Amino acid sequence: MSSEVPDPTDVEARAVENVRIEDEMEQSYIDYAMSVIAGRALPRVEDGLKPVHRRILYAMHEMGVTSGSSHRKSSSIVGETMGDYHPHGDSAIYDTLVRMAQDFSMRYPLVDGQGNFGSMDGDPAAAQRYTEARMSPISEELLEDIDKDTVDFSSNYDDRLQEPDVLPAAFPNLLVNGSSGIAVGMSTNIPPHNLGEVIDATIELIDDPEATVEDLMEHVKGPDFPTGANIVGRDAIYSAYKTGRGRIRVRAEFEVEEWKNGRERIVITELPFQANKARMVERIAEDVTEGKIEGISDLRDESDRDGVRIVVELNRGANTEVVKNKLLENHLERTFGVINLALVDGQPQVLSLKETLEEYVAHRREVVRRRSEYDLAEAEDRAHILEGRLKAVENAEDVVEVIRDSETRADAKAALQEAYGFSQDQADHIVRMQLGSLTSMEAAEIEDEYEDVQAEIERLTTILDSEQELLEVIKDELRKVKDEYDDERRTSIVEDEGTVTHEDLIPEEEVVVVMTEDDYVKRMPIETFDPQGRGGKGIIGADVKDEDRVATVFRANTHDYLLCFTNQGNVYQLKTYEIPEMGRTARGKSAVNILDLDDGEDITAIVDTDALEGDEFVTMATRNGYVKRTASEEFDNIRSTGIIAADLEEGDELVDVEVTDGSQDLVIATEGGMTIRFAEDEVRAMGRTARGVNGIKLQADDAVAGLVAANGDDGDGQALLTVTRNGYGKRTPIEEYSTQSRYGKGLIDIKTEGRNGPVTAIKAVSEDDHLVLMSEDGQIVRTRVDEVSTVGRNTMGVIVMQVEGDDAVASVDEIPAATIATDEAEADDSN
Template sequence: MSSDVPDDATAPADRVKHVRIEDEMEQSYIDYAMSVIAGRALPDVRDGMKPVHRRILYAMHEMGVSSGSSHRKSSSIVGETMGNYHPHGDSPIYDAMVRMAQDFSMRYPLVDGQGNFGSMDGDPPAAMRYTEARMAPIAEELLADIEKDTVDFSSNYDDRLTEPDVLPAKVPGLLLNGSSGIAVGMSTNIPPHNLGELVDATVHLIDNPDATVEDLMEHVTGPDFPTGGNIVGRDAIYSAYATGRGRLRVRAEYEVDREAGQIVVTELPYQENKARIVERIADDVNDGEIEGIKDLRDESDRNGVRIVVELKRGANVDVVENRLLDHHLESTFGVINLALVDGQPQVLSLKESLQHYVEHRREVVRRRSEHDLAEAEDRAHILEGRLRALENVDDVVDLIQDSEDRDAARSGLQERFDFSEDQAAHIVRMQLGSLTSMEAAEIEDEYEDVQETIEYLRAVLDSREKLDGVIKDELREIKDEYDDERRTNVLEDEGQVTHEDLIPEEDCVVVITEDDYIKRMPVDQFDAQNRGGKGIIGADPKEGDRVSKVFRANSHDYLLCFTNQGQVYRLKTYEVPEMSRTARGKSAVNLLSLDDGEDLTAVVSTDEFGDDECITMVTRNGYVKRTSAADFENILSTGIRAASLEDGDELVDVEVTDGTTDLVIATEGGMTIRFDESEVSEMGRSARGVNGIKLEGQDRVAAMVATDESDERSLLTVTENGYGKRTLLSEYRTQSRYGKGLVDIKTDERNGRVSTAKAVTDEDHLIIMSESGQIMRIRAGDVSQVGRNTKGVTIMELAEMDRVASVTVVPAE
């Protein structure tokens, strides 16, 4: 079959390449990543500049916006940069220029800004049409000698102009102001440094190429942040300098005035937002995370930072200070000294960074010297011609006068006096007045000076030692001009002081209400009273709320908090906010992840469990279960399941037992049963448990006590109407589990139902709290010791409609 398709119609198809899509995607993404790495995100190790910063400064240089000129509108500078060198949006260009003008962002600002260039509070700068800028003097040091062929130039994005690939950089810009950026798959975060220290370290490295990082650190103490502050620990600095990576603890500068009750912050960690710090401190104070602060003021002005923290009278200053450090006044600066070396990203040590800078300066000084030498030799050549012309001044003048035009005069000079073309052209252009004897003397002096310059430049080019000497001299001149004192101090790391270290160990009373408000108070706030008193205010629950539990714990104890729904949570006693007797407390949902309808019903205070110990639990419906204490060692912040419950049942009491005790269960109806703990087998956390006591009617379990045969304590039973009694535990005989038990106390109209039962000695103290918040402390021995099946005596006088909520025991020791 013939075809009418021309032979060359298939030619484009011959140029089509078949490639795997994953290979093409991989290569394209690598090309994109390298474009971002080299063209936007990472600085060059030689001048420390990213392309956008380098282009802004070069555009200002080309515009003549130097440190000695007047300020120019920022929009003009941004427009020039964008139109000629940086083919991106005006917003990122302006943002980059703004940062170069911020004295809280740059250790040595490269732009001298006029107008609103933002603040430490995170306030944005004014629009570019309102602000003005010019180069800072130190920026000119980065551009010095750029016209002397010191660096390579490349075409700009539309091939109209050329731009420098790197700046000559008389100062080590990479470490001077640092840099930060996020590329594709990598990031850089380089802290700023003190110029004088960098110069000293660079000079030392030039003189001692084998110097170690430790040697260089004798000159470079550490990063020097523009906002001051303190770096805690020298080991972290060494790690960052030795490996190029490290984590620095940066701490605010503050003073603690104990007499005035103030903490005054005067310097903040680098790159921290001052307004946000103040706001977060205020939020933590309002949420109860930080206690002891009564007022917080930001008194900062143009002269510096000043944040005043006013402390409450009696506040633990060390605790407040530590809380502020933990959450607000100390931050981590992650050092990643990543920069471009020959166009490739590398993580660099301190020594490597300075080595690359020194090599760059050697190249710059060499090229500058070659450029200056060529110009000096050209000038010497011209001066030689002028001197020879002066020697033959009459003949030269006659020849020029007799020539028809300039070209003829130039040719005649070359033929008769053997001048070069450049010499002849220069002589033809000379004015007659330059042929005087005085002018001849000046030319001879200039010629001698040029010869000295040529000799010096040739010596520099021929000697590595002299070339390095030029670099060192220029660095020392820079130091003399711009050096200043360090702003950031380096503190020895004396170990992390934990919040717990600052909390005094003391016995506390923890109060919980039915609506799950919680607080703690020192036990010594409550003096012992006589039995039958009204007590004092110990809590002020809101309307409709009632006190449900009160218990004693040491401020450093771990608390296992059991809820009515069978969950258990863990927290330190000191995490419960300490408040006054009349305070309502803090909602427990801020400390524990409680669900709706979930209430705290039992708390076990313990530092650590023994290997053979168990958590023994009892429910309102009389179920008992034992679970190994080891199952409660790792408790999530959201809590874990302690027991499974039937509908309508709830967890009511918890004891820590060791397998050798008897359990005494008391009911609200005044019944008690005692049985051997071994009758309850150990079971997992998800188990329901076994029957412990047979309840009659509407009776429910009120409490549980662990005891043994040698126990000489009494069982204290307290009723809801404030009556109670003590009976020796030995009077409660051991029975089999799941019996009806024995009558313990009469629960008639006077007594009301049983509120709780505790095991006590005569010398123990009782802290009794009512639902309305009245609290009373008495000796247990003041409560009469009688037999079972009695009515008891008045323990606490209650107001009408008030009832006993809870009783806790403060051991005699």
């Protein structure tokens, strides 16, 4: 006999299947994702519960821990749930149990907790061994009739027990208590609602299946958060109910109170849903310490068991509106992103308000039908037994005689069946009857019960035969739930009256923005610079440090939203008021604190978003002569880190940007004084990542200096202003630049040899416009356009700005006549 022990791993595989690893990984990930989606993270539309919630409630139901029982240790409930139905960590189960007991998390808590179950300050609940719980009365409505075959059951994780796939749910819990969860590739965030409003809307939908979302909103005014507060505006609510998605602004409830010594204080009494009260108070205190909010002398949290009370005391003379709106802007308002995503027939689906209620009504229709079938079968069985008892009472003496003459109980049953035609069940019941049941009084009671049972059979049959009767039962049961648990709304809906934001507190004025090559930036009121005659040196506009030079200057309004295009072909969005206002002799603030610019990246062109109304194009020119047009809508959503505006070839740079309407002419000027004019539609519209097409054929060592958009064939009275590096310039009517095909050499615009130097900028100007010119050393001058002579092409021009030594004109911008007129009118009004 061999003593060798066989190697258990030395066996042949029954089957080997070759599978591509990427296919196996893909399928495995899909299986995992669907497991998370269907089995953990998303609620079912019928009862609004995730599996863990449903299993906790069903475990409590099986344990008899109902609202009428005594509280049970939470650890016991968690243990039963984990051992019988939910084979996951006890902490996940307990966290869910805790949330179902928190009146600040659930609009209608499903668990009645006893002990420390956490707070709005983010305090955790006590350990499960210290807390106790039982079902709340309203949660029993979710489980009502679960023992009457109203829902499907499946085997639990070890096939030892059965658990419900869904609860009967006597009210639309998905909307009433809401839900939130993150699955794989999707998430849900459903706000809670008022029970009475949701039930009224459900009844409305039952009565009128063609009801619209607007009709249902006559009942459901909006979300109703357990912490109260206010929803600002109704449009976002309608969008969320119509599409299943929306962003709702929730604002704290507060009031301004007169306090002692003429001072005021802001008292906050309700917070937005899911706000951490302690953290919010800390952040307000941090902002006060850092000087972000001024005028606050003291901050206290006086909250207790009766509710929230946060007191913000103001300094004497503090601007209450400014403080209030600073608090609103940064602390007292939150956005609740509605994603009404739930499982419908096992598949995740975003639902409108109407679709959610339709799915619930369909569920209740099935529950009531199955319950009626169950009750009908029970009633028919009872009627059958009662019919046998009545016959036995009528023939009492003979029945007793038959039983006495039988040898055994089985013989008695058989004899009764043969003599009177009793069924097996009837015979069983009669043999077990007591003699006292044969009295005349007992017979009368049997008759009464039989009549009641027959009436119940008739009622149940009517329900099953009539869809209308079944729906009436659903409505009656919904009304009973409403009568029992309905309460007042906690969350008010207020109209958006235009909250005063930080932007509203910034005076609206025209400013000059200066940026240097080292990316220092600042803004100054344009009134700082009075118009001068041409040829002036101007005044200091920026204190430029050694080896730094002014890169660009442009005019803007403090409330403008600007698109900042860089030499590297990127675009950033900037609010003018975010640029710090500084004096003429200040250097400015580093732009990296405002824009996320890369090393060596400089702003070369600015576009005011007010010029973009939807149908325009953003037209760009590069240093190497390329030009491209892109629809303005592609610049609607710009990330804080910027987006690509043009894909530049190596060594090229973005030089200038204009907003065009599709019917204009483009004029490109080069540093060597050449200019080309061609129709805008010669450049097809293309995406942001395109390089563009050739716009002008450059001569050796030449480069593009600027781009303008001209109106119509004759320029509509416009002139082309050309300014050179050494401060010389001229105006020439646009019509003198004849239109030609794209990618030509162009015409001579201005002579650049000798005193002039290369072209710095070109602008399309009108007679009444003003110019703002800035030199690399920080000198700035403002002059009227009509001070610059109108001459023909191929001329030297006149002095526009006097520059000295190694200084040179860095940038030119124009102030439109309309802006000047508005500023002058406002100045007259103020005087």
